[in-house]
Amino acid sequence: MHELRAGEIFAGYRIERVLGAGGMGSVYAARHPRLPRLVAVKLLHAAYSADPVFRGRFEREADLAGRLDHPNIVAIHDRGSEDGRLWIAMQYVAGSDAETALRAGPLAPPRALHIARSTADALDFAHTAGLLHRDVKPANILLSESAGAGAERVLLTDFGIAKAVDEGTALTQSGTVVATLRYAAPEQLDGRPAGARSDQYSLACTLFHLLAGRPPFTATNAGALIGAHLMHPVPRISEIVVSLPAAVDAVFARALAKDPEHRFGSCAEMVAAASAALTAETAATPGMTGPAGHRGLGVDNPAVFGTATATRARRGNTAWWAAGTLGLVTMLAIAAVVLMSRDAGGSGAVPTSTTATPTTTAVDAWAAARPTIALFPDLLPASPDSEGYRGLRCSFATKSPEAVWDTGFDCTDREGLRLQVMAHKDPGTVERFVATLPAGPVQQPRSRYGRPLTVHSFNGSTGPWLLVRFDAAPYSTVLLQVYWKGHTHQEMIDQWLSTAPL
Template sequence: MTALPPGFRLAGYRVEQILGRGGMGIVYLARHPELPRSDAVKVLDTATAGPDGEAFRARFLREAEIAAALDHPHIVTIHNRGTEGDRLWIAMQYVPGTDGARELDRLRAGLGLRRSLRVAAEVAGALDHAHGRGSLHRDVKPANILLAATDGRGDERALLTDFGLAKIVDDAGDPTVAGTVFVTPSYASPEQLRGDRCDARTDQYSLAASLFHLICGQTPFPGATTAEIMRGHLADPVPRLSSRAGDVPPEVDAVMERAMAKDPDHRFAGCGQFVAALTQAASTPRAAYAPTRQRPVARPVVAPPRGPVPTAVILAALMALGVVTAAVLYLVL
């Protein structure tokens, strides 16, 4: 996808600079055509639309409206959306600061338990708000958790962004569509990788996997290939977070194991309930456990895939692992 140059005008917005690139497009800082502010404008890569471009365009516009209806202090606000030529764009609240993935790159060893729990509580509130309105995120990951400084003391506010793949749950008016769906393997739930039905507990799993990474600086199932990462989510037990981070008491491990259960029925009822249980477990006095600084990893550690991976790649990896033996259609629900 070719980037738009500074000064380019899109639907009245004047492009100032690139804020980031993702698997679905490019995000720009762009000057609002009328108001004295700059917004974050995401332009989607039309190559992701596949052969049925008109259906993709209609879904995009509808999903943007779903996201725009979410009003929560920890969800990035959607200001507008539209099309111009063959470009699909969505204008969002610009959040100066950083995000979870960049902080992990900067700190290497993770954000630590206390800071990560504060971030998780705010993101969990955002997800429970969205779930209560029938909306799923489907791609919760550190890169989609924005961290905005709010005052001179260094306090920060977490905001969840990119509800672009969200769909209304059980919307009978929207026909089920078989096509390309993007997930980020390092944080994807087993049901997403299998192509099963997703619900609010899917986002809870991805939040837990993201929190695991934020706390200790490692993804729960590292691997040298996408197939190895996926095998971990599908078949391996959840690793003990306390063995990878010295400030994490063993009581946390059982909570993480439940939030990342292979069977969604074994997870918590909501994201807020998960983070509340985790916070209580993390409050165990240090004298009650013997923390370790060792961080054993069963597989070679490589940088997790940042961008989402299309279904075709997932299917190939699953077949290579022997998880499926026939074509699997990932249904966009």
């Protein structure tokens, strides 16, 4: 299995022992020919060495990686070819790696965050220098045992090699996926250009694995694993590890968004958000009450829309809410929850008749609805201060005691489209509610991600609007309500629904 033996001289280095082997080659601890130190020599597999395209790229990328000088990046000392075999000599790190550490189970959050934070620093530094890693995974994160009195030292290895393989080699052209599939970003799998946020995605998969003891997607079949990265929602880690707060679900939903533009701006930003979510003191969201009589989607009688039954949801300049909408947004303070209605532009709030709900703890208003964000990471913003698809900005919606939905969002995008996303307890609740709606035109298209939809078209006092249902679990507990002033039902379907990341 291993081509070199202890005591053998290779490229001037005396081989002492095998350190490990992987898909790209074997790694040996070797004695430096002139200096009193050990180095790690990686001998690449013959399939790589025999590919002339790879050899050229490897030399260029190894040169670039050799210029990286960072405390969390394994230094490259030398590289070359010996008897036609490519090799690289790197900094020797006494210790283990994150993959080995995971054999004992999930890591404690402080240690997992320390590993992710150090790796993020290494990646952001390399990205600034114009170099991608493209194969971030636990096996490529080395953990030093010689930390002394300080924290465990973390070093990222294999910079340059993965990039050399991934760009244009015969191996890639024949269909080989270089990045380990469990950690590969969607754009690495469907032919889109990779970038710094591709490494962020892989780091997020790695952090998920460190915390949960398993990566986010666990299919054993390569095709199914690729499909999961491309189309499946991000699993809620708080359901896998019940001791983790639900707030961290939204962090992974954003970091693992299918669209790179919806991820964090940097790897460090992602880890900082995860750290804040994991270390923040959690508190239960206080009960919220809305105007008496609002039920279903916010009207007294769900079968009647745009009538006097919805007038309380249309105070000020909020006529568009008449089409069966919630009509209120929440403002949470330490002492009370104040319910307010807003105008069509999202400003000029006018107080409504409300009942304040006292509380003594500052809370995360979005905590209860973060599972919904995890279902639609490319659609919904990860926080009140961020944006989703087409600049979508959302507020956490209020709910009356009689409402059939559990949590929801009121949203507006940069084109003026209004969207409400309402999550229900189970699909049966959705079915019973929809059965109360008036008969009308129904279409059954598929979403951009291939999910079957049922679209009901209605006309309210403020214009046409759509009610969108998902036919398959786990989305079948969610209803979408879409209103776009000046657009017909079909225009909303063609210009928004068909392209939205659903």
